[in-house]
Amino acid sequence: MPNRVPLEDGYLVFSEDGIRLLGSYSPVADVTFFPTRKRCPITEESVQTVELSREGTLHAWSFIHMPRMGSMDIDPGGGYAVGQIDLPEGVRVQTRIDGRPEDLEIGMPMRLEADVVATDEDGTEYCGFKFVPKSRPSPGSTP
Template identity: 30%
Template sequence: MANQIPLVDYLVLGDRPHLVAKECTSCGARYFDRRNACASCGRTEFTSVDIATEGEVRAFTIVAFAAPGIPTPYVAAMVDCGGTSVRANLINVPPDPEHVSLGMQVRLATEVVGTDDEGTEAIGFGFEPKEG
């Protein structure tokens, strides 16, 4: 199996891929980026928390026109994962309004998004429709 690396550092690979957030120990605000301080309360201490891998689509768009090199169409969305909002694409679903809907129940899925010169695969994530 090829070496793998997550597309972003807040994606944890392995048997049970999931996202991790930095949670402010003071006010509970959650972030996915490197932090200087909490934008909600200003404190500087964070703890790492696992994000639910299932959620609900709160907003989406189907991007048909993008910058050069970006394949279209694709579905961009905001997914509510147990109270934490996550930005992601919706994947493994036809990118049209008949198959994507507000309130749709989805779960985290991973996919290979690229391979570098050394054969390492970059693994990205998205959300796919929950079955049933």
């Protein structure tokens, strides 16, 4: 298993059972936020860091026929998909997703995966995250 490092601290963790997003739970407001907040923006009270569910549903999507931010090249396949995923905690995550327009449908179940953005000379993988259709086999699972 290569050494995996999040793009930035505080957004996600790698545990034994895979990648998890980090959010903040405000007990007073009973609201969960992603990404983490310094404190609850509604009550100004303190929040608790929580690991969020790995599965949610697709609220909205699009397919982008342009280079990604910071790049001059269009992805192989003519672009990439983006989506908003609703998690059971009441959190909406805006992110890269996998899929062609014909595969994507509002309301479909989606699953979190690591998204390797860059690899260092020593093999360290810098990871963001993405959601993929839940029906797709997990990486490493037997077909």
